Amino acid sequence: MIRKIVYAIFAAIIVIALVMFFAAYPFGANKMAVGTYYLNHGVAQTGAANIVTSVVLDYRGFDTLGEVSVLFAAAAGVAILFFMLGIGKKERENLTKPNFVVRVGSRIIFPFILLFGTYIFVHGHLTPGGGFQGGSIIASGFLLLYLSYPGTRVNRGGLSIIEGLAGLTFVVLGLWGLFTPTDSFLYNFLPKGLFNTLVSAGILPIIYIAIGFKVASEFAGIVDDMMCEVICRGGEK
Amino acid sequence: MILVSWILIVLMIGLAVLSIELKNLIAAVVAMGAVSLIISLLFLLLQAPDVAMAEASIGAALTMAIYIIGVRETERSEK
Numbered sequence: 001m002i003r004k005i006v007y008a009i010f011a012a013i014i015v016i017a018l019v020m021f022f023a024a025y026p027f028g029a030n031k032m033a034v035g036t037y038y039l040n041h042g043v044a045q046t047g048a049a050n051i052v053t054s055v056v057l058d059y060r061g062f063d064t065l066g067e068v069s070v071l072f073a074a075a076a077g078v079a080i081l082f083f084m085l086g087i088g089k090k091e092r093e094n095l096t097k098p099n100f101v102v103r104v105g106s107r108i109i110f111p112f113i114l115l116f117g118t119y120i121f122v123h124g125h126l127t128p129g130g131g132f133q134g135g136s137i138i139a140s141g142f143l144l145l146y147l148s149y150p151g152t153r154v155n156r157g158g159l160s161i162i163e164g165l166a167g168l169t170f171v172v173l174g175l176w177g178l179f180t181p182t183d184s185f186l187y188n189f190l191p192k193g194l195f196n197t198l199v200s201a202g203i204l205p206i207i208y209i210a211i212g213f214k215v216a217s218e219f220a221g222i223v224d225d226m227m228c229e230v231i232c233r234g235g236e237k
Numbered sequence: 238m239i240l241v242s243w244i245l246i247v248l249m250i251g252l253a254v255l256s257i258e259l260k261n262l263i264a265a266v267v268a269m270g271a272v273s274l275i276i277s278l279l280f281l282l283l284q285a286p287d288v289a290m291a292e293a294s295i296g297a298a299l300t301m302a303i304y305i306i307g308v309r310e311t312e313r314s315e316k
Contacts, residue, residue, distance in 0.1 A: 052287045120290070128286035136294040143302050219299060226306045 047192030048125040048201040056130065057204045061186035064207075065170060068214060072167065075218040082225040098148050106148035113141030121212030125201045131208040135215025142220040146227040154224050159217040166214035173203050173210075242282050249275040260315045262308045270301035 030036065038055055046054035056064055097103075120127075121134030145152060177187030186203075193200035249272055256268035273296030280289035 050287075129290050130287065133287070133290040133294055136291070136299060140294055140298040140302075143299065147302075223299070223302070226303055 043195065046188060046201055046204065047195060048204050049196045050125055050127060050130075052128070053125045053130055053204060053208065054201075057125075057207050058186075058188060061174070061207070064211070065174065065186075068167065068170065068211060071215065071218055072163070075222055078222050078225050097150070102148045106144050110141055110145055113144070114138055117141065117212070117216065121208050122205065123198070124208035124212075125204045126196060126198070131211025132215050134212045136219055138212075138216035139219030139223060143223050143227075146223060150227075154220055156221065156224065159221050159224075162213050163217040163221075166210040166217070169210040170207055170214075173207060238282065242279060245275050245279055245282075249279070262313060262315060263305065265315075266301055266304040266308060269304070270297050273297040273300070 025031065038051060038059065042051045042054045042059075043049070046058040048054040048058070117134040117136075117138035119134070120129035120137060121131045124130035124134070142154060174186040177185055177189055180187050180189045188202040188204065190202035192202055199205070252268045252272045252275070256265045256272065259265040259268060273292060277289045277292040277297065280286075280292055
């Protein structure tokens with residue numbers, strides 16, 4: 001009882017502090033000058049029609065490299081954890097096959113999910129979306145495949161190669177900037193091209209395609225680890 | 238548009254409370270996925286389509302699937 005009262009008091013203090021903090025600022029007010037700068041100069045400096053992409057990949061490209069590294073570390077951690085947990089795993093009963101409509105429907109819709117994800121990360125510099133969104137859509141397509149055909153396995157070696165090549169593309173493009181006259185990492189050294197066309201904005205579309213492949217293979221690997229922990233190991237022992 | 242976002246916010250808070258209170262964990266996970274879906278709709282209403290797409294694909298699809306796999310491996314209902 002006394003514990004609940006203490007919890008309630010703490011919750012009330014947090015709520016009051018948050019309300020006092022947010023009451024000082026009008027909702028949606030422009031608190032930083034940097035946003036206005038990006039809106040005014042983003043298109044001229046990066047050539048990308050989607051201003052979010054120009055911030056994520058050009059002005060804050062180094063942060064995105066860190067984000068991709070964090071995702072890689074998380075996927076590797078999941079793989080290591082499930083590899084270690086898989087030793088001495090109890091046998092599982094046979095899972096029931098999903099019904100006909102699910103199997104055939106998922107087989108028809110799977111290529112379109114891949115196409116949609118690819119469209120999103122290829123057009124990342126023109127329309128909303130990008131490598132992370134497109135990659136996770138592709139991974140959810142793989143999830144559908146795993147759900148409708150239990151026991152299927154993705155080629156993990158191929159996934160690792162795609163992931164490594166995509167990460168390497170990002171880093172090499174970044175390092176290339178060091179050899180241009182500006183001497184800056186992730187410098188947009190390619191020509192900007194015609195505004196709002198598919199081949200424009202220099203290295204940004206190439207980086208987003210690399211991120212799309214990397215995120216898709218990482219998430220597909222996580223899904224593969226988790227689903228196989230449930231389904232595949234039953235057949236091994 | 239303001240009315241739509243208020244309805245969505247109230248629905249979202251209700252589903253969030255439901256996902257904590259439900260004893261059937263599969264139902265709780267589905268409620269959590271619905272919260273993610275409504276958040277992505279709200280992002281769309283706030284004119285942030287990039288974040289909305291990330292939230293819909295990661296929050297509503299992949300996270301929910303991972304939670305469901307976890308629930309299937311452990312207890313089905315909360316004690």
